[in-house]
Amino acid sequence: LWGFLADTKGRRATLIPSLIIAFISTFMSSLANNFWLLLFLRFANGFFISCASSTTFAYLGEFHDNNKRAKVLMIASIIYSIFNVLLPTFAIVTLNQDWSFYVPLIAVTYKPWRLFLLICGLPSLLCALVMIVLIPESPKFAYSQGDEPETLKILRRIYRLNYRKSILLYEVKSIVKDDEFNSRVQARPKGFLNFMWSQSLPFLKGHHLRNIMTASFIQFSVCNAANGFWTFFPEFMNNISTWKESSRDSATICEIYNTLSVHNNQTENVLKCKQNHELSTYAHIYEVVIIYGICYLIMSLLINWTGKLYLIIAIVLPAGISALLLIFIKVPTFSTYLYLVLLLSGLTISVVNASTVELFPTKMRSWAHQQHMLLF
16 A cells, blocks of 8 residues: 555655554544554554555655665665664663552553553654654655656755755756656546556566565565564563573573573462563673664675675574574574574665665555565
């Protein structure tokens, strides 16, 4: 849905409302008073925030030419990593607290995890406000829609923002029309479903089908490792820290997890949510996001020189070896760093996104992002 809307209605016009609704759903979920309402609101948040995941790279890439696009997208990933440093910081400040108070108006006991949810939702609102005030629509999108006046208007605004000069000094008065421009001037299929089918059909044949399937396979493999293991990262690190403090024998990470899980099930008669984590757990999260930022910086310098394929191989090969070693290594400290290397496989996601931006034309770009994300 989001890719189709971004390719037909505009990147900016799709991103702004989805970000605002994502924040509203997060705010409401922080006040949810039962599990099913919380589950529904978190699902709604994931649905609307996924628009940014499928649209942002295409949107940003269209402000830059082919020589700078991949590098700019890697730099954007650096900024993403910098902001990720804030997450464990917010978690330390909020989640490791024991306060709570009752709000009778909505029959909710407000606890630190609710505040953490709200804080995590604020960037969505801030990004939407910044886009409303500062960031224009993609000029490539306006051009691909056959709208030359709007394209020139956007380019003049970008000129004014970049150079702090009057738009009257902008010398471009017209744009050369190519096949992409002329194809959008033609009549579109009538009806929503017919239009959606016309947008989807090119992905089912020729080199577009091959490209989307290749991107989807890589994304599935990488996200299965990076995002899947990231979900359990705080718990695994907390278990390893607890294991080492108790001076137990050497064990693999799976043996540590299974032993502590069985022990907790036998000793706890009352099911209780463990909200606090060891500080070493947060330290390891800092290590991951800082390493991600450094790696993205290095990748931004190398990507035009090495090419994307060699970068992907250089990332996934060590991650795959680390995953195999985790099965056999019985040194908890060593297992911790092998786990960190495995999580670095997520660096590949940005490289594949940058490739997708370049492999597909403007009218298919966000749709292509959505398709390979949907498939993985």
